[in-house]
Amino acid sequence: MPFTWRDLLDILLVAVLFYSLGRLMAGTRALNLVRGVLVYLGVWFLASLLGLSTLSWLLGNAATLGAFALIVVFQPELRGLLERLGRAQGPRAPSLALEELLLGLSRLSERRYGALIALERRTPLGEYAATGEVLEARLSARLLETLFYPGTPLHDGGAILRGDRVFAAGCIFPLSEARLGLGTRHRAALGLSEVSDALVLVVSEETGAIRLAEGGRLSPPLALEALRERLKEVIRA
Incomplete structure (x- = not known):
């Protein structure tokens, strides 16, 4: 034939x-x-x-x-x-309120407020958002400071950003099996990055260092400018 x-x-x-x-x-x-x-x-x-x-x-x-x-x-x-x-016909990468996010991270780092923030990409994080409180609030530096202020009900969980909004907070992320001397917050950041394509930002409450978990790997402490460039790459993807 x-x-x-x-x-x-x-x-x-x-x-x-x-x-x-x-x-x-x-x-x-x-x-x-x-x-x-x-x-x-x-x-x-x-x-x-x-x-x-x-x-x-x-x-x-x-x-x-x-x-x-x-x-x-x-x-x-x-x-x-x-x-x-x-959702395949939607935008490939949501627009982030980048400067508000970076300003919030800077303030959290200066005050050494531990923080865990996941940037949702193509993998939906709805099942993890369901473990916390759905907010659907506009992303701002002051909101991030409030959410992770020590002693508040949601500060120990993770926040999920969907586009330029804080979709949920106080969420439970899966813990990575790789301990490597990491605390619970860092293991949660690494764990979520292992099961999704999310970028997960974590601020250490001991040192104030900002690190990024992506694809099952945890970066060394990052300066804000280096973090800005990486996030810009995600937005342009």
């Missing part, structure tokens, strides 16, 4: 589909899930190809149970993926 333009269109559409799914899953646990599934399918295919009937039978039966287990375990990621698909 001759190769037609419909075949070419079919291949291109499938390539675009897989590329788009890869972009949506980037920075989430779902990407590691896909890699694991591909390895599993590869072993299953080789077992069938080589005539390893017992191994092939075990892998085939395990796949059925595994599919249900993965749906349960990765339910938050699957829900987030569907939410992001629904």
